[in-house]
Each structure stands twice: as structure tokens, then as C-alpha cells.
Amino acid sequence: MKIEDLTFGYSEEKLLYRNFSLTLYAGEIVTILGPSGSGKSTLFELIAGNLKPMAGVIEKAPFSQVFQDPYSSFHPTYTIENQIADVAPLEGMNELCEQMGFARELLEKRPHELSGGQLQRASILRALLMKPRLLLADEPTSALDNLIQLDVMRLLLETLDRVGILMITHDRDLAKWCSDRVVEL
Numbered sequence: 334m335k336i337e338d339l340t341f342g343y344s345e346e347k348l349l350y351r352n353f354s355l356t357l358y359a360g361e362i363v364t365i366l367g368p369s370g371s372g373k374s375t376l377f378e379l380i381a382g383n384l385k386p387m388a389g390v391i392e393k394a395p396f397s398q399v400f401q402d403p404y405s406s407f408h409p410t411y412t413i414e415n416q417i418a419d420v421a422p423l424e425g426m427n428e429l430c431e432q433m434g435f436a437r438e439l440l441e442k443r444p445h446e447l448s449g450g451q452l453q454r455a456s457i458l459r460a461l462l463m464k465p466r467l468l469l470a471d472e473p474t475s476a477l478d479n480l481i482q483l484d485v486m487r488l489l490l491e492t493l494d495r496v497g498i499l500m501i502t503h504d505r506d507l508a509k510w511c512s513d514r515v516v517e518l
């Protein structure tokens with residue numbers, strides 16, 4: 334994914350990005366670090382194509398997203414498997430489950446029957462089955478306790494041979510610990 338000379342603000346007077354450039358390669362994890370309101374989510378919206386840059390170019394790659402809160406990223410009434418099948422082909426699922434230490438039986442459960450860590454794994458599983466080249470991760474560990482946070486981050490890093498990860502966070506320690514590069518807003 335390549336962002337070149339991006340300029341964007343919700344109003345002309347208050348630009349969030351001015352001539353901002355960033356290239357992300359497969360195998361790399363780049364973290365966008367910034368306080369609340371600095372424009373992190375806005376960048377994801379721009380990359381996803383939900384917002385249009387005022388100037389500049391975003392050269393996109395097929396992407397999928399992992400969200401902050403694993404409970405709100407699944408519909409409460411359907412099984413995990415149904416919800417994954419809605420958006421991604423299921424081939425390679427068994428292998429991925431095994432790789433991620435995600436018990437196959439959990440796929441038949443509904444979201445509230447899983448722990449936060451299990452559900453966040455399920456959301457990473459769903460994101461990866463979409464075979465993205467880019468994974469957009471919005472504070473992917475913030476809703477989890479410390480040990481599970483580490484575990485989920487390790488898991489994400491293990492997928493790096495297949496994808497590039499762009500993560501947003503306001504957690505400086507997390508950014509430093511796991512990133513190849515940190516871009517501070």
C-alpha cells in the first residue's frame with residue numbers, strides 16, 4: 334500500500350494530514366501512533382475508500398480489518414462460522430485454526446460464548462481468510478487483558494509473511510514493542 338502526498342481534513346481550516354506519505358510492504362508492521370483526535374481512524378477511513386482525499390493518491394491493496402472490540406465486530410445471534418462464511422471462502426480454515434490455537438468447535442458457538450481473547454482470534458481468522466495483502470488493525474488488543482494482548486499480538490506478527498499490517502494505537506509501548514516503524518501523528 335502506498336500513500337503519496339495525502340492532504341485531508343474534515344474542513345479546509347483544520348487539516349489532519351498535509352502532504353503525508355507512507356509505503357507499507359508485505360512482511361512489515363507499521364504503527365500509527367497518536368493521541369485521541371489526531372486522525373488515526375480517519376486514515377483507515379481514507380484507506381478503505383470511505384473518505385476521499387483532498388489531494389494526493391492512495392494506492393490500495395486488498396485489505397481486511399481487525400477492530401478494537403471483538404464483541405462489537407460480530408453479530409450476537411449468528412455462529413462464528415456463519416459470520417466468517419458470509420465474507421470469506423472457508424478453504425484453509427482448519428489449518429489456520431490450528432496455527433492460531435483456535436479450537437475448531439468454537440466456530441459453532443455464538444460470540445457471547447467465547448472469551449475476549451478467543452473472539453479476537455476469531456476476528457483475525459476471519460480477516461486472514463479474506464486473503465488480504467494489507468491488514469488494518471485498530472488497537473487490536475485494547476479490549477483484552479495483558480497476557481492475552483501479548484498473545485494476540487504475537488499471533489498477528491506470525492501472519493506477517495502473508496500481509497503487511499498497519500496498526501493504529503495510542504499505546505506507545507505496544508507501538509515500540511511490535512513495529513518495524515512507528516509513524517507519530
Ligand SMILES: Nc1ncnc2c1ncn2[C@@H]1O[C@H](COP(=O)(O)OP(=O)(O)OP(=O)(O)O)[C@@H](O)[C@H]1O
Nearest residue numbers: 343344349367368369370371372373374375376503
Ligand atoms: N465525520 C466527521 N466529521 C467531522 N469531524 C470529524 C469526523 N470524524 C472525526 N472528526 C474529527 O477529526 C479528528 C480526528 O478524528 P479521528 O477519529 O480520526 O481521531 P483518532 O486519532 O482516531 O481518535 P481516537 O484515538 O479517539 O479514536 C477529531 O478532531 C474528530 O473530532
